[in-house]
Amino acid sequence: xxxxxxxxxPGQSDKVVQVEKLSKKYKDTVAVxxxxxxxxxxxxxxxxxxxxxxxxxxxxxxxxxxxxxxxQAKVLDYDVSKRSDQGEIRKRIGVLPQDFNxxxxxxxxxxxNYFGAMFDHQLDADQxxxxxxxxxxxxxxxxxLSGGLKQRVGLAVALVNDPALVxxxxxxxxxxxxxxxxxxxFIERLKKQGKTVFLTTxxxxxxxxxxxTVSIIDHGQIIASGTPDQxxxxxxxxxxxxxxxxxxxxxxxxxxxxxxxxxxxxxDLAIPLNNGExxxxxxxxxxxxxxxxxIEVRRxxxxxxxxxxxxxxxSEEGN
Amino acid sequence: MRSRIITIISGHFKSxxxxxxxxFWTIAxxxxxxxxxxxxxxxxxxxxxxxxxxxxxxxxxxxxxxxxYVNVLNQTGAFNLHMVxxxxxxxxxxxxxxxxxxxxxxxxxxVPLGFNATVTSGKNATIQLFMDQSDQASASLRGIVNSATxxxxxxxxxxxxx
Numbered sequence: 001x002x003x004x005x006x007x008x009x010p011g012q013s014d015k016v017v018q019v020e021k022l023s024k025k026y027k028d029t030v031a032v033x034x035x036x037x038x039x040x041x042x043x044x045x046x047x048x049x050x051x052x053x054x055x056x057x058x059x060x061x062x063x064x065x066x067x068x069x070x071x072q073a074k075v076l077d078y079d080v081s082k083r084s085d086q087g088e089i090r091k092r093i094g095v096l097p098q099d100f101n102x103x104x105x106x107x108x109x110x111x112x113n114y115f116g117a118m119f120d121h122q123l124d125a126d127q128x129x130x131x132x133x134x135x136x137x138x139x140x141x142x143x144x145l146s147g148g149l150k151q152r153v154g155l156a157v158a159l160v161n162d163p164a165l166v167x168x169x170x171x172x173x174x175x176x177x178x179x180x181x182x183x184x185x186f187i188e189r190l191k192k193q194g195k196t197v198f199l200t201t202x203x204x205x206x207x208x209x210x211x212x213t214v215s216i217i218d219h220g221q222i223i224a225s226g227t228p229d230q231x232x233x234x235x236x237x238x239x240x241x242x243x244x245x246x247x248x249x250x251x252x253x254x255x256x257x258x259x260x261x262x263x264x265x266x267x268d269l270a271i272p273l274n275n276g277e278x279x280x281x282x283x284x285x286x287x288x289x290x291x292x293x294x295i296e297v298r299r300x301x302x303x304x305x306x307x308x309x310x311x312x313x314x315s316e317e318g319n
Numbered sequence: 320m321r322s323r324i325i326t327i328i329s330g331h332f333k334s335x336x337x338x339x340x341x342x343f344w345t346i347a348x349x350x351x352x353x354x355x356x357x358x359x360x361x362x363x364x365x366x367x368x369x370x371x372x373x374x375x376x377x378x379x380x381x382x383x384x385x386x387x388y389v390n391v392l393n394q395t396g397a398f399n400l401h402m403v404x405x406x407x408x409x410x411x412x413x414x415x416x417x418x419x420x421x422x423x424x425x426x427x428x429x430v431p432l433g434f435n436a437t438v439t440s441g442k443n444a445t446i447q448l449f450m451d452q453s454d455q456a457s458a459s460l461r462g463i464v465n466s467a468t469x470x471x472x473x474x475x476x477x478x479x480x481x
Contacts, residue, residue, distance in 0.1 A: 105334035117326040141337070 015074075016041050016165050016196045017062060022071035023220075024057050031057040033220035034071065039165075039198060039213075044191050046211035047200040048302065054220040055200040056098060059169050062198070064089055076164060091119065094163035098170050100154035104143040108134055111142055112156050119161040128156040132186055148179025155186055165196045172206060184210060204302035216306060223309050228302060235308050236300030241281065243269040244294035255284040273297065366396070367460050368423035370414045372403035375434040382435030388446075389430070391471040397463045403427070411449060425451045426460060 017039040024032040032054040039045045047055050060066045062075050064086040076092055078085035102111040109125050116122030129138050132152040137145060142153065151171060158166055168187065172180040180203075187210055190197055201207055207214050208228045215225040224231055243250060247267040254261060254269075258281065262270045273281070278297065285291060307313050335341050371392070375385040392398060401423070403410050410427055418425040427449040437444040448464060450457045 103330055103334045105337040106330060110330070110333070114326060114330045118323055 014041055015039065016043075016076060017045075017198065018072075018074040019058075019062075020072045022058065022061065022068050022073050024054075024061060024066065025069045030220050032061070032068075035217065035220070035222045036071075037215050037222060037225060039196055041164075041196055042191070042194050043212045044187065044197040044199060044210055046207035046214045047198070047217060048202070048204065048207045048214050048306075049200075049217035050202055053217045055202075055217060056169055058217075059167050059198065059200055063093065063095055063167060091161065092164050094158035094161060094166040096151075096154045096158040096166070096168045096171055098173070100151065100157075102142045102150075102153055102157065105141050107139045107141055108145075108153055108156075109138045111153060112160055115157045116160040121161060123160055123162050125160075128159060131159070131189070132156045133182075146179075148175050148182060151175060151179065151183060152186070155183070159190075163195070165198065166190060167198045169200050170202070171199070172201070172203065180206070204306065208302050214302065216302075216309065218306075218310055224305065231302060231305045232300050235305040236302075237304055237308055239273040239275075239300065240298045241271045241273045241278070242296050242298055243271070243285075243290055244296070246290055246293055250290055250293075253289050255281075255288055270298075366399045367456055367463070368401065368418070368426065369398040369460070369464075370401045370403050370410070370418070370427045371430070372405060372407065372410045372427065373430045374405045374432040375430050376405050376432075377435075384435040384438050385430045387474075388434070388468075388471050391467050392428075392464070395463060395467050399423075414449075424454060424456060424460075425449075426454065426457075428464065 015038045017037075019038065020036045021034045022032055022036070023030065023034050035054075035058065037045075047058065049055050057066065061068050061080060062073055064075075064080050068081065073080045075089045078089045080086065080089065103114065106114060108129060112125040112128055113122075116125065126138075129135055132155050134149065134152055134156070137149060142150065145153065155168075155171070158168070171187070172183050175183065184206070187197060187199070199207070199210060211228060213225065214228055214231060215222050216231070217223070224235060226234070242264075245267050246253075246269040248263060250267075250269050251261055251263065254271075259272050264270050271281070282295070285295070303313060369392075371389065373381050373385050373389060375382045381389070389400070393400060401417075403413060407413050410429065414427045415425055417423075427447075429447040429449070431445065431447070434444050434446070446468070448461065450460065454460075
């Protein structure tokens with residue numbers, strides 16, 4: 001059904017999104033302050049930041065819903081500021097907005113066809129329903145679905161025009177862990193299909209799990225970019241060796257020459273770990289009374305990256 | 320573009336009519352209100368009370384033209400005409416008392432003696448309409464009497480004026 005859709009890339013560029021010094025000012029607040037980034041084809045890009053950091057504003061500029069007040073943004077080589085290009089962009093992108101809602105008393109299938117009818121080319125509704133595993137809810141009215149299932153309808157609707165680029169604005173906010181996993185699974189499927197995915201989230205684990213590239217945004221500015229591993233290596237700090245249930249007396253039982261150990265909740269000992277030190281520490285531990293304790297190594301997460309970069313945790317922002 | 324607009328309208332309509340409460344509140348409920356309040360308050364007549372004294376008699380029978388005029392007023396369906404006997408010497412006082420007695424509006428229309436003769440002779444005849452100043456229906460009543468008079472005049476050689 002998409003046979004005569006013109007190629008998504010009129011130019012030869014491999015960049016699906018190119019943003020340069022983009023900014024958006026409202027009356028007396030600066031929502032986005034001169035950010036630059038780009039997305040390659042087939043990539044899952046996560047825009048990570050606390051609420052109010054400017055994520056949604058950026059996404060809405062790229063979706064041609066808001067006009068930027070400065071800088072340049074190109075989506076699929078079309079300029080978001082040019083009126084003539086905006087229609088072309090809208091034809092080729094899929095959007096799952098932050099507060100997705102379909103028509104309450106239409107069935108899943110009717111809703112997908114409803115949104116599909118807004119495009120010149122529409123994927124088959126049953127195929128999409130299968131893709132998001134809603135076959136047994138096909139004829140259920142939208143209002144009867146749970147939050148997780150509604151979000152899946154949203155995903156199907158975002159894909160209804162077979163877009164080259166999909167925007168998912170906080171797709172798992174407000175979902176239970178099980179439903180979040182499901183959404184993650186569908187995003188992975190999209191990636192396998194070769195779609196480019198622009199994801200915004202304030203969940204660190206979500207970005208870590210799904211994204212090829214992460215940009216961390218705070219107060220309208222990008223404060224770090226890279227793969228999750230790069231970010232963790234550069235900004236995450238040291239790994240931590242944890243000795244379970246060692247207790248206060250465990251500190252004195254540690255072999256000499258170790259960095260200062262810290263006592264954490266429930267009597268766990270935490271020791272900062274430099275690269276390459278693990279084996280020798282373990283060997284010296286084997287000679288101490290602590291040799292039969294449970295031992296684990298904790299790798300810093302993107303949460304630690306954010307903490308180190310901003311001095312606060314994302315979750316402290318309050319939702 | 321047109322098919323998209325139709326899709327939007329039909330989609331929302333479908334969603335709307337699938338809700339029984341929507342249909343009840345937008346269609347059945349207003350009808351119910353109309354029927355209900357109609358039943359409660361609908362018994363009263365919506366016609367205007369109007370006293371009418373036809374002084375233009377010839378041998379105790381109204382002259383043809385004055386009777387014609389009264390018929391025109393009757394045909395409007397807007398009035399409850401209450402005839403006042405032509406012999407009544409002080410029709411105004413009579414109407415005042417009678418209207419209060421029956422809780423009617425105090426309005427009197429007088430067709431004078433010689434109405435028939437004046438109109439037939441081609442002159443302007445005069446009829447008199449008395450109303451209470453504070454009567455809220457006076458404007459509409461006046462309007463109806465006026466248009467009835469005009470329509471009567473269209474069928475007669477001369478125009479009577481109020």
